[in-house]
Amino acid sequence: MPHTNDHIIATESTSTAIKGQLPRFPEGWYCLGLSRELKKGDVKPIKAFDQELVLFRNESGTAVVLDAYCPHLGAHMGFGGTVVGDNLRCPFHGYHFSTSGQCVKTDYGTGVPQKTCTKSWHVDDKNGFIMVFYSPLKQSPDWHIPAFDYSDFTPLKSHTFQLAAHVQDVNENSVDLGHFDFVHGYDRIDIDEKPTTEGKAMYAAYSMVRDTGLVGYKKPFKQSLQIQVHGMGFSHVDVSIPDLGLAIRAIVMTTPIDAKTTELRIANTVSKRVQATGMGKYLQKIPTWALMPALNWILHKAYIIDVSQDLDIWEHKIYLENPALMKGDGPINFYRKYCRQFYNGASSKTQEALKQKATTETAKAA
Known part of the structure; x- marks a missing residue:
């Protein structure tokens, strides 16, 4: 159950809106x-960005996201809607909507209302996840x-949290x-590669040491992390x-649900090609095909525990525009500068739309 407290944000906005x-x-x-x-024929109601959506997979296998409310008489098509071929049928009066959101048929049999349509969202169905693109100005x-490439990895294990926090x-x-030490118990935390940005992505590399707790291996181990952050919704480690x-x-995905709630989905997978030669004589006796899925399950449980240690902090902290940073905190200001582009328009199309909107408002004021 998500907590009910508001996530207080004390900062000057980077958005003009x-x-x-x-x-x-x-x-x-x-x-x-x-x-x-999401199997063929599945229809699911979704709430994201404080909007009601409907997610379905048509008979061609395409994942589709539409605005949920039928433009005919307002039925929520995520409740009782059905897939017919490649289209979604509204449960109220049998209006059929294509992947583009256009009404292409009615069960009345009296013709197609050409101007009846609902919004279709941009979807990427890749890496095992259904991703939707959000733009405040509805840009492509x-x-x-x-x-x-996950072909040489075990099946993804996933867990979802809901919390009162901002995706940033x-x-x-x-x-x-610093929090890796104080919250999670890691030691000897080093920056192996200074963070860089390339377009809408940020890259960084760290290393740190931690005890394993695994049977047959009691020594602390060093792990190296290569991190990719794409926007503020997808991180790949x-x-x-x-x-x-x-x-x-490890994959971290955050989705804003409404003004108070973020859905946090974590997932992990283990390479099937790597031999666990350093794990001690007991674990080495287990065949790789059996050991790797078992290790992935163990690591997934540990991953959930790790993230759970952050929940109360996320839900009760405030955002400080000018934090009192010191050596050892990490490149926090670098990250925040990277994030600014996603408020004023991550895409050049959105930036241009913002300029046009400002020009129009100025002209009206004059």
Whole structure:
């Protein structure tokens, strides 16, 4: 159950549209669910960005997101809507909507209302996740999350939290090096590669040491992290643990649900190619095909515990525009500068639309 406290944000906005608070919904790609959990013919009601949506997979296998309310008489098509071929049928009066949101048929049999349509959202169904693009000015995306090859990894294990926090705060943990020690118990935390940005992505590399607690291996181990942050909705971390012979991938996805709530989805997977030669004689006796899924399950449980240690902090902290940073905190200001682009328009299309809007408002005022 999500907590009910408001997430207080004490900052000057980077958006011209909202003053006195950090805008709730940055532009970007956000996860609505796992690809494997949406079968052909499935229809699901979704709430995101304080809007009601409907998610379905048509008979061609395409994942589609539409505004949920039928433009005919307002039925929520996520409740009782059905897939007919490649279209979504409204449960109220049998209006059929295509992947573009256009009404293409009615069960009245009296013709097609040409101007009847609902909004269709941009969807990327890749990496095992259904991602939707949000733009406050309803612009098309000019950037995408890259595809990652998971063919040599165990099936993804996923867990979802709901919390009263802002997506920027949640993702800030990826650069808050001090918290890895004080909250999670890591030691010897080093920056291996200074963070850089490229377009709508941020890259960083760290290493740190921690006790394992694994049967047959009691020594502390060093892990190296290669981090990619795409927008504020998708982070991909390659974790290498040479002492254990392990290669792990961790994914962090945040989706704004409404003005108070963020959905945090974490997932992890283990490489099937790596031999766990450093784990001690007991674990080495287990065949790799059986060991890797078991380790992925163990690591997933540990991952949930790690993230749970952050929840109360996220839900009760405030955002400070000018924090009292010191050596050891990590590149927090670098991350915040990277985030600003997603409020004033991540895409060049949105930036141009903002300029046009400002010009129009100025002309009206004159």
